[in-house]
Amino acid sequence: MSYQQPQPGQPQQPGWGQQPPAPKKSNAGKIVGFSCLGIVVVVILFAIGGAILFAGDADDSSSASKPAATEPAAKQTKGADDKADEPKKEKPADAPVAVSAKKATFKKSVIADNDNYTSVQVTVRNNGDKDIDVNPLYFSITDTGGSKHTAELGVDEDQMDTVKLAPGENLTGTITGKGTFTAKYVTYTDGLIGDSVRGDVS
Numbered sequence: 653m654s655y656q657q658p659q660p661g662q663p664q665q666p667g668w669g670q671q672p673p674a675p676k677k678s679n680a681g682k683i684v685g686f687s688c689l690g691i692v693v694v695v696i697l698f699a700i701g702g703a704i705l706f707a708g709d710a711d712d713s714s715s716a717s718k719p720a721a722t723e724p725a726a727k728q729t730k731g732a733d734d735k736a737d738e739p740k741k742e743k744p745a746d747a748p749v750a751v752s753a754k755k756a757t758f759k760k761s762v763i764a765d766n767d768n769y770t771s772v773q774v775t776v777r778n779n780g781d782k783d784i785d786v787n788p789l790y791f792s793i794t795d796t797g798g799s800k801h802t803a804e805l806g807v808d809e810d811q812m813d814t815v816k817l818a819p820g821e822n823l824t825g826t827i828t829g830k831g832t833f834t835a836k837y838v839t840y841t842d843g844l845i846g847d848s849v850r851g852d853v854s
Contacts, residue, residue, distance in 0.1 A: 749780065749842065751849045753775070753838040760809070761808060771808050771810075772835045779820075780819060781819050787812075790843070793835050795834055797833070804829060
């Protein structure tokens with residue numbers, strides 16, 4: 653069948669001499685483009701957040717490493733006499749709480765079922781400007797082997813009392829651990845989770 657132009661004067665049929673309509677564009681391209689753009693934005697946000705976190709860690713680690721770098725230099729200038737005083741420097745006189753300890757004989761109470769305990773006489777002094785709480789449960793004993801012993805309640809007649817110490821006050825009593833061992837130091841923790849203060853056993 654051959655294609656013929658309509659004769660002049662004849663009505664044109666639909667579609668003759670007109671361009672075919674343009675095909676409808678699909679929105680799939682736009683959706684894919686916006687999805688990719690969203691992923692790129694999320695990746696950039698994560699990258700910025702990570703850079704901020706790592707920058708903060710770097711600042712912390714650099715500031716933490718600076719004092720460590722200066723400590724060896726300070727230690728090199730110390731004499732032999734200064735090294736003997738190092739334990740005293742761990743608990744300066746102006747610290748809010750001072751702890752001292754010495755060996756004591758275990759005095760069995762009516763609650764104790766045997767003599768298999770070790771007692772240490774401990775003195776706590778409040779050097780701060782606020783009241784502090786003292787409780788036998790706030791103490792632990794560490795032996796010469798590095799083992800930690802929690803306080804056993806009521807087994808020693810001279811057990812440390814549970815009191816509130818005002819500034820300038822001190823209290824002496826025994827802290828007792830289960831078993832027979834050689835005590836090295838006593839640790840007092842303010843309120844179980846507060847700051848810890850150590851006192852060597854003399």
